Amino acid sequence: MQAQELLEKYNAGNCTDAEKAIVETWYLDFQKEGLELSHTQLEGATDRIGERLFLHLEAEPSLVKKTLWPRIAAAAAVLLVTGVALYIFNSNHSSAIPDDLSAQANYGAAKPVLPGGNKATLILADGQKITLDEAGNGKLAEQSGITITKTKDGQLVYTVSAIAAAPGLKTGRNAAKTAMNTISTPKGGQYQINLPDGTKVWLNAASSLRYPTAFAGVDREVNLTGEAYFEVAKSQPAKSFKVSTSAQTVEVLGTHFNINAYADEPGTKTTLLEGAVKVWSKENTAGSLALKPGEQAELTATQLHVNYGKEEEAMAWKKGIFKFKDADLQSVMRSVARWYDLEVTYEGTLPRRQFSGEIHRSSNLSQVLDILSFYKVHFRVDGKQIIVTP
Structure with a gap:
């Protein structure tokens, strides 16, 4: 399979578990080398992504069986359900999100919105x-x-x-x-x-x-x-x-x-x-x-x-984690709004997707929104309000 085709399947949510593992493990390697990649840069990085994925596929066809699952478990990296990505993010392990993302403007907020x-x-x-x-x-x-x-x-x-x-x-x-x-x-x-x-x-x-x-x-x-x-x-x-x-x-x-x-x-x-x-x-x-x-x-x-x-x-909040399993966007945002003392409004027709994964509640709001916006959901912060758009 060509790398471009694999990426298109990944973005569409049609990958098998093994194919997801290939993309996600590549993404970890990409981050470890300090290269920049955000959800807004994904479309413009097709050539680089394709080249790196092609090398992974050609060099190690049995990559999934030999190394991918142990590496993903050890890195506690990405969970994928129906095409929406949530990262297991720990503020003490900042490599889960590139530095350029953490340093972004806070979706319109005047200053960083800290966790509770x-x-x-x-x-x-x-x-x-x-x-x-x-x-x-x-x-x-x-x-x-x-x-x-x-x-x-x-x-x-x-x-x-x-x-x-x-x-x-x-x-x-x-x-x-x-x-x-x-x-x-x-x-x-x-x-x-x-x-x-x-x-x-x-x-x-x-x-x-x-x-x-x-x-x-x-x-x-x-x-x-x-x-x-x-x-x-x-x-x-x-x-x-x-x-x-x-x-x-x-x-x-x-x-x-x-x-x-x-x-x-x-x-x-x-x-x-x-x-x-x-x-x-x-x-x-x-x-x-x-x-x-x-x-x-x-x-x-x-x-x-x-x-x-x-x-x-049910117990994730007590352990300092947002944990979602097949949760709709509104359920996710209710939990986020309570912890960051914000109100949520929605504009436009939002994708009907389910979220599964974990995010540490010690993350700043901008880090959480970067994670949630990986697939076709966008946010801006206006005072004490989060506006969610397609």
Whole structure:
């Protein structure tokens, strides 16, 4: 096969896995040598591309079997699904994108748009607001024998004093029953909180958790908007732990799970990693489900059903990664917009493609957009807005 024909098949999304591997491995070699290539230069570089691909094909016809797959795995380079490329990009491994791309104008932005970080606001029961990313480490407040501390690694920890925890004592205990705090993250923020019972909660961007300062009732119940990962403590086995969202309630005793309940997503997804949970819809027509590890309950407006094999995708945000599998452009852009604190608008008729791959959330916005624009999608940034065009 001629190199030009192979390139045309690649751009059209018609390559076999082996043919994709040839193009992608060549591309890695091209970058390692410091040569310039961006999505805007691809069409003008046909001669160079064809020559290099021809040499690869002629010199090593068994290239795929001998070397391509190990080299691609080791480099963690390119994933291709239905013709749209996403690079596994790590800010500590900048060779994944040529320097000339990183130095480009930021799609019209006045300055680089940086990724999110540990940002959150704590609203105490008395209305006091504490901006956690600006607050110093150490003790932040005390409520009815509950001490709230910010640790040096950016966690919020609740510690119940011996007096407040002592059985039969009413000092501060009754007040703690009705004291409700709220921690919320903005777009571009995330935060970890350790609840009074020892449960650990990681909040994703644009999320909030409302919880009592002490779990004094029959159940341990919290309210979530947005997305959070829970590691429920088994310190109070007699009290079930419940997470309520606008559409559903999840009940557990001690387990690890993730809930994605953003209002702008088409459904609520609960992904179980360890233990067991029961998910039921607040609309009786959708019923309930008991999940086993590795299962995901997805609740839409009309049904509650189980998905399988979604753990890595659901947990990627907590590991600092955008991970997509057969995701449409709008789903990808919703995740990007939350993390970079932007709004997204669309112009023109966009290609109907599915994206699969990983991008590190430590990347600057311009780097992410360079990756996403590899195939027939273009972006410009105007203030706090991303405009997506064909």
